[in-house]
Amino acid sequence: GPKVLQIPSHQIIDMGQMVTLNCDPVSNHLYFYWYKQILGQQMEFLVNFYNGKVMEKSKLFKDQFSVERPDGSYFTLKIQPTALEDSAVYFCASSLRDWGGDYAEQFFGPGTRLTVL
Amino acid sequence: AQKVTQTQTSISVMEKTTVTMDCVYETQDSSYFLFWYKQTASGEIVFLIRQDSYKKENATVGHYSLNFQKPKSSIGLIITATQIEDSAVYFCAMREGNTGANTGKLTFGHGTILRVHP
Numbered sequence: 001g002p003k004v005l006q007i008p009s010h011q012i013i014d015m016g017q018m019v020t021l022n023c024d025p026v027s028n029h030l031y032f033y034w035y036k037q038i039l040g041q042q043m044e045f046l047v048n049f050y051n052g053k054v055m056e057k058s059k060l061f062k063d064q065f066s067v068e069r070p071d072g073s074y075f076t077l078k079i080q081p082t083a084l085e086d087s088a089v090y091f092c093a094s095s096l097r098d099w100g101g102d103y104a105e106q107f108f109g110p111g112t113r114l115t116v117l
Numbered sequence: 118a119q120k121v122t123q124t125q126t127s128i129s130v131m132e133k134t135t136v137t138m139d140c141v142y143e144t145q146d147s148s149y150f151l152f153w154y155k156q157t158a159s160g161e162i163v164f165l166i167r168q169d170s171y172k173k174e175n176a177t178v179g180h181y182s183l184n185f186q187k188p189k190s191s192i193g194l195i196i197t198a199t200q201i202e203d204s205a206v207y208f209c210a211m212r213e214g215n216t217g218a219n220t221g222k223l224t225f226g227h228g229t230i231l232r233v234h235p
Contacts, residue, residue: 001163001164033221042226043162048220095221105167108154110160110161111162
């Protein structure tokens, strides 16, 4: 099926540093999402993005978080500064919108494992 | 607010048998969409199957099918003729309907670990 790529696969940083997680969505997809998964738990929605704007963000999307997709390149999640509780796997997803106007199923990347020390 | 509950933490079955995984959901929307994904040992998340709330017929894709019981807010996943490679964590997810306020976000359950033994 369609592939979403994420770079890097694993990132280890010190608390307080900045980190940028990169996502290369499916080429013709228009809607982009970030989800957070703490080890052994379910994925939780962070934010979604369309046409250069955040559509919705959850309470997990703290002020230290930001997203952008400059000039149609990578869809990025930036955390500045990082905190210990940001350690998790971050999944990027993308989707189309159906002809009927509905959101189609989301396709997920392999995730970036972020470890904050 | 949406909520998705998977009560089965883990299930073990023998290869080539049929397994059913449970999922119940809560939503205020009259229109919604239900999904099952699986997460493999490598962490990859794979879309399996989808059920739209307005469709009465249960969805089927390959050896995956759904048991959609709308009055019970239940969407069970049935895997027939299980294979060793079906061993994974299975997540049920829901997305609310296509109104202006809904942005496509998914709400996930906690997942069910499926182990298929030879």
